[in-house]
Amino acid sequence: MIRRREFLRSGAAAVAAAAVRARAAVRPGPRVLIVGGGFAGAACALVLRRLEPGIDVALIDPEARYLTCPMSNEAIIGLRSLQSLSITRDGLRRAGIRYIQDRAVAIASERRQVSLRSGAVLDYDRLVVAPGIRMLWGSPEGYDEAAAQRMPHAWQAGAQTALLRLRLHAMPDGGTVAISVPAGLMRCPPGPYERASLIAHWLKQHKPRSKLLILDSNNRFPRQDVFTAAWQELYPGVIEWVAVTQGGAVTRVDAKQLILYTSLGKHRVAVANVIPPQAPGQIALDAGLATGHGWCPIKPLSFESELAQNIHVIGDACIAGAMPKSASAALSQAQQCGAAIAALLAGRTPGEPSFESVCYSALEPASALAIRGKFSVSDGDIRQVESAGATASEIGPSAANARAARDWYRRIRAASFGA
Numbered sequence: 001m002i003r004r005r006e007f008l009r010s011g012a013a014a015v016a017a018a019a020v021r022a023r024a025a026v027r028p029g030p031r032v033l034i035v036g037g038g039f040a041g042a043a044c045a046l047v048l049r050r051l052e053p054g055i056d057v058a059l060i061d062p063e064a065r066y067l068t069c070p071m072s073n074e075a076i077i078g079l080r081s082l083q084s085l086s087i088t089r090d091g092l093r094r095a096g097i098r099y100i101q102d103r104a105v106a107i108a109s110e111r112r113q114v115s116l117r118s119g120a121v122l123d124y125d126r127l128v129v130a131p132g133i134r135m136l137w138g139s140p141e142g143y144d145e146a147a148a149q150r151m152p153h154a155w156q157a158g159a160q161t162a163l164l165r166l167r168l169h170a171m172p173d174g175g176t177v178a179i180s181v182p183a184g185l186m187r188c189p190p191g192p193y194e195r196a197s198l199i200a201h202w203l204k205q206h207k208p209r210s211k212l213l214i215l216d217s218n219n220r221f222p223r224q225d226v227f228t229a230a231w232q233e234l235y236p237g238v239i240e241w242v243a244v245t246q247g248g249a250v251t252r253v254d255a256k257q258l259i260l261y262t263s264l265g266k267h268r269v270a271v272a273n274v275i276p277p278q279a280p281g282q283i284a285l286d287a288g289l290a291t292g293h294g295w296c297p298i299k300p301l302s303f304e305s306e307l308a309q310n311i312h313v314i315g316d317a318c319i320a321g322a323m324p325k326s327a328s329a330a331l332s333q334a335q336q337c338g339a340a341i342a343a344l345l346a347g348r349t350p351g352e353p354s355f356e357s358v359c360y361s362a363l364e365p366a367s368a369l370a371i372r373g374k375f376s377v378s379d380g381d382i383r384q385v386e387s388a389g390a391t392a393s394e395i396g397p398s399a400a401n402a403r404a405a406r407d408w409y410r411r412i413r414a415a416s417f418g419a
Contacts, residue, residue: 030126031123033122036060036128036132036315037061037066037092038130039412041059043415043416044314044338046416046418047339048338048342049095051339055342059100060104060116062101063101066087067158069156074198077168077201077202079365087413088419102118104117106283107129107287109308109311112125125310125345130317130334132316134281134282136276140274140276142255143274146255147253150272151272153273164271168207171270176211178267178272179213180217181216181217183244185278186277186325189221192214193214193224196239197361197364198364200231201364204235211239213267213269216241218244220243226369246264278316280295280296280313280317284313289311290317296313296319297319298313300353300382301336303333304340314330315333321382323355323375327412332356340353353377355376358372367397
């Protein structure tokens with residue numbers, strides 16, 4: 001007779017053996033890890049789940065809530081709350097994506113592994129790196145993380161956005177607000193000039209004797225003619241733009257005294273919004289995905305890194321030819337990258353891509369400018385496609401564009417985060 005203990009032991013062994021056989025019979029699908037949960041990374045995860053449900057998709061990001069930079073200029077002057085910019089990861093979970101609240105600290109491309117701050121090490125078949133930007137502290141001289149508490153950049157939505165709003169409210173009427181714009185590639189190139197427009201609108205209502213100074217390290221900016229005409233009409237005598245050739249580049253700051261230094265002298269101001277130069281998130285640099293000029297070169301058909309196999313770089317961090325660094329461009333890149341990864345994992349050649357982007361810039365709460373672009377791959381690079389024509393509302397500012405901006409914001413949140 002079989003004793004009861006032996007029977008239970010043999011039964012447990014049989015169950016364990018059956019579980020092993022079941023795991024062996026169901027081979028796990030390809031593993032795709034995504035580092036970074038902004039517009040680019042989150043959208044790519046959703047695209048992969050939609051195209052190939054058999055792919056195991058995991059997204060790694062330390063922030064359980066993502067605060068969007070689009071519409072954050074409105075939060076600075078109180079047109080919307082920071083809470084309205086906040087997005088949870090619930091939409092990703094509903095889509096079957098594993099969200100890992102952790103920070104990627106190292107990538108071992110030769111072993112196809114990602115190490116996390118918690119100590120975990122994750123394997124992948126394909127890796128998507130979408131780390132966004134980091135600030136290049138020390139440029140201008142004296143501008144570091146401590147200085148940003150006195151001279152907020154507000155170029156990443158959240159605490160800095162709230163701080164800049166607080167500085168505006170605390171300034172005396174008659175004081176000067178200064179916005180320092182860096183040279184080189186940056187997130188949302190029209191963003192500083194939309195910010196200037198909205199702050200000027202707020203000053204007109206709340207600090208009518210105050211002025212706004214744009215100290216620019218560039219000689220021109222996107223749709224400069226339209227912005228300038230709108231400023232002259234809406235805010236005459238309020239906004240002054242100083243180009244780099246006129247001494248606009250800020251070379252040094254004194255955060256304690258709120259002084260900005262240029263080649264032609266110094267500006268003591270009431271509020272200083274210093275936007276520093278930018279580069280890809282640190283993980284991209286540490287993993288060897290960036291070249292000497294600081295950004296990450298990619299193959300346009302798949303967004304696979306030119307410097308590492310089986311790793312794709314999308315969003316603000318990558319060099320995407322003529323495409324701007326914007327949320328809509330990041331979504332367009334994520335859609336192509338996700339489709340390309342699904343094709344590559346299935347042994348197919350990625351399809352020929354086409355891309356679109358649109359940047360809405362508010363000139364006042366009821367009027368906005370739309371900057372649209374279409375792009376295709378030509379001669380191994382992403383180039384802008386000349387459009388056949390544009391309507392009057394697309395050429396200049398309009399109330400229709402202001403309404404379209406809000407509709408676009410709702411759509412891009414749904415497309416990128418399932419929100």
